[in-house]
Amino acid sequence: MTESAGARWTDEPTDFGQKGKLPRPEAPPAGVLGSLNITAATAAPELLDLPWHIALEEWPEENLAALPRGISRHVVRFAHLSGSVIAIKETSEHVAKHEYHMLRKLRRLDVPCVEPVAVISGRTTAEGAALDPVLVTRHLKFSLPYRALFSQMLRRDTLTRLIDAQALLLVRLHLIGFYWGDVSLSNTLFRRDAGAFAAYLVDAETGELYPDLSTGQREYDLEIARVNIAGELMDLLEGGLIEEKVDPVATSELIMDSYRRLWGELTGKESFELGERWRVGARIRRLNELGFDVGEYTIKTTPDGATISLQPKVVDAGHHQRRLLRLTGIDAQENQARRLLNDMDTYRADNSPEVDEEISAHSWVSHVFEPIVRSIPRELGGKLEPAEVVHEVLEHRWYMSEQQDRYVPLAEAVQSYLDTILRHRRDEAAIMLTADTATMKILEGGTLGSDR
Structure with missing residues (x-):
């Protein structure tokens, strides 16, 4: 939408001096405003209150927002605009319009980028000297x-x-x-x-x-x-x-x-039979090993099988731990939490992708996590903590599926894990007790070898 500043948008005056808001800047000279051309996706009449008749380098402090700027070949400034912050870049009209329309296309395609606000051309000083056009984008909060x-x-x-x-x-x-x-x-x-x-x-x-x-x-x-x-x-x-x-x-x-x-x-194209759902976990595992989590994945079924596509994201330390605790109340280590969440997300996609995440998480706890924990015989209960047991069962199930090239039911994987792995482990609780006893001996001045 292109508007001439001569046909100024009108709105009711607002007292920006109250409630801690920024005061309204002094309006630019009317003769200068008459030369402006504003191309914007939506009406933004408050743009007219900014001092476009002044070179961006010389804008008064009351208009500027004190935010860190990166290095740029152009003059760039941040300014206050109706309670938000915008970034303004002086450039040529052709470049400004090209970038404005390109950013709009990228936003429609859901690409992470800044939001374009307007292109403003026809700028002149109060004396009539031409000024460079500007591209206006909205500042990305917390960036x-x-x-x-x-x-x-x-x-x-x-x-x-x-x-x-x-x-x-x-x-x-x-x-x-x-x-x-x-x-x-x-x-x-x-x-x-x-x-x-x-x-x-x-x-x-x-x-x-x-x-x-x-x-x-x-x-x-x-x-x-x-x-x-x-x-x-x-x-x-x-x-x-x-x-x-x-x-x-x-x-x-x-x-x-x-x-x-x-x-x-x-x-990479990967097709699999509907009974080979373990391949989804394999694909996610490879992304995890590259340092990426999976924000979303889709499976498309065809008469010949199914294909999978993934949407990765980069995550900070402790992200999985916090998310698992929020959804389930389970307090686990980061790697444990990552594995449990991967299984939880797969469970949701397989059973009820349209269901709210928290409801699906509760169902996963009831149908996957708790049955695994309950299946551990009392005499093996001290081997590992519950979250680690569930993590190892899910790992064991994945390896079984990969080796046997088939979908392994959970109950079968649990029994195999109990028989071939858990029964042969040392009791973790006993190991911790022994370590604590040894530490106490050292603190008391004894040695490990003197404990007969």
Whole structure:
């Protein structure tokens, strides 16, 4: 929608000075407003209150929001707008409109990216001198540019997870046919939300959308990412923002490995019979080993069998533990929780995908977790804690299914686990008691060998 600022949107005046809200800025000169052209998806009359007659570099402090900015070849500022924050970038009209429409397309395709608000052209100073057009996007709440993250001296493993998130974003873009053309940490925002690391595209001015990307296009985009990330990490190293032991070039190579393995897992076609549901678990396991969780997966059935497609996500430490505790009240270790949640999600997909997650989780506890725990004979009850027993039963069932190339019922897997594994374990409770006794002896000045 294109509006001329001469035909100004009207609304009732609001007292922004009350209840701690920002005061309404002084309106720009009417003669300057008359030259503006605003292209926006929705009416945003409050845009007219911003000082578009001033070069962005010189905007007054009362209009600006104090948020960390990344490095950009353009002048970029954050500004307050009706209780929210927008990002404003000065550029050419052609580039601004291209990026605006590209971001709108990406949003419709459910790609993680910033929301475009408007393109504003026809800007002039009060004296009539031309000013560059601007692209306006909505600031992504709780997000930070990578330099703001590294100013906190992130550990190497966290750096690796951020690059994994970047690789995941690049894979998602390539899957829909988007060629980025300028992949870098600078053109990405990172957000931690409910334990997940997520990367969002923030600069699409060089991007193009195609029906499909060729291998050459994908590889070139990946090479751009490798070179740019290496340069950005060298800059951080020079500024003392990362540990000296971090090798920028070797670290940037991680995006190549992460991308290729993830691309293979997501695009590799895998068909199976309906009785081979263990293959779903195998696919999820391989993604877990790559450091990714599964946010969603779909199974499509055909006369010849079924195919599976997965939607991965990068998760923070403790995410699975917290989610399992919230859904079931079961307090487990992180790896245990991951395995239990994978089975819980598979149970929901197999039985009632339309049912609320919490209701399905309760059903899983009643039909899977508790029956396994109850099946452990009293004399074996001290071998392992319940969550570990259930975890091992599910692992055992998966291995049985893989080895026998068939779907193994839960009851059969439990009995096999009891007979071949659990009965031959040492009692974990006794091992812990022995360890505690030995510790007490040491604290009392004794030795392990003197305990006759």
